[in-house]
């Protein structure tokens with residue numbers, strides 16, 4: 001699938017998902033190119049239909065800026081008790097609704113927003129749907145203080161780590177950390193790997209989003225838009 005076709009599908013999924021958003025909701029807004037289409041549709045609805053949200057929390061400064069450009073006020077997650085709904089993109093969606101996220105480097109905010117939402121919906125094009133998790137490097141955000149030791153630890157564990165780069169420098173996240181992408185394909189036991197990463201000191205967050213999403217809107221190249229419920 002070329003980029004133009006993929007963008008068309010991303011937009012279709014995003015516009016369909018925007019229909020789930022109702023005035024008065026406390027909404028979590030994810031990050032990425034699919035979510036950028038969602039934000040434009042929410043902005044259009046604000047302008048043309050008077051969509052009013054009770055609270056908005058975004059998962060990156062990019063999404064925050066775009067929401068604000070459309071006139072939405074953006075809140076801090078810590079000031080909102082619980083979000084009603086979060087809509088986000090994903091890098092991979094498995095048949096059991098587990099996913100890999102963090103291709104855009106916003107995994108820490110994305111996971112914090114997801115776990116504080118009553119409902120999480122992902123919007124994807126069909127190329128991201130897999131039977132088992134894999135086919136995409138697994139992002140791990142690490143503290144600079146012990147990043148070299150953790151990189152070596154991942155290497156010793158056979159996880160084929162690679163630094164996420166921005167030009168010639170290591171990419172620095174919103175929180176001043178680095179990202180190590182683990183090349184494990186397929187992810188053999190996602191729960192086991194998640195538990196290992198959760199217990200590794202110096203790991204801030206990782207891109208295994210297990211048991212967090214309960215609905216996925218998937219745009220297919222045959223023109224259908226599937227609303228898949230867990």
Ligand SMILES: O=C(CO)[C@H](O)[C@H](O)COP(=O)(O)O
Pocket residue numbers: 030031032033034035088089090091100101102103104105106107110
């Ligand atoms: O997890 C993410 C960012 O950290 C994104 O949701 C994911 O990378 C999908 O991005 P896109 O919609 O651009 O394909």
